[in-house]
Amino acid sequence: MAYIERKTGNKCPFCNNSDHNKKSSDLTVIRGQHAYVLMNLYPYNGGHLLVLPYRHIKDISEVSKHEFAEITKFLQQGVAALKHALNADGFNIGSNLGSVAGAGIPDHIHFHIVPRWKGDTNFMPVVGETKVMPESLDDTKARLIECWPQEN
Secondary structure (H helix, E strand, O other), rough: OOOOOOOOOOOOOHHOOOOOOOOOOOOEEOOOOEEEEOOOOOOOOOEEEEEEEEEOOOOHHOOOOOHHHHHHHHHHHHHHHHHHHHOOOOEEEEEOOHHHOOOOOOOOOOOOEEEOOOOOOHHHHHOOOOOOOHHHHHHHHHHHHHHHHOOO
């Protein structure tokens, strides 16, 4: 909740990360022409990815066909990379549209890919008020970049 309720002024953390020329020091996994993939700084599970357009838009009806095509491609590639890099057994994929739907950053549309494993510890934040992360975000990012599907 501290993350969701934090005071950021008018700065969108996704727009701050969307600079096309940024070096790999951020959590960006891959950049496209209209969208990019980012490691979630506050993951629900190890390997949790965010797929989003560069444009600062909040309503799904504002997503262009080019943005949607690239977002969909990145969702597919993200699943493939997570299967290969982390041996994920399943996935939760979705978007929380608006604050009342649970969006922590409601003004910049984004889609989640949360890898899941049989018997994973995703219940820990509810029961134990803790998260179980088997490796650092940077290490997971490096594994995903290595396993990211190449364009044909």
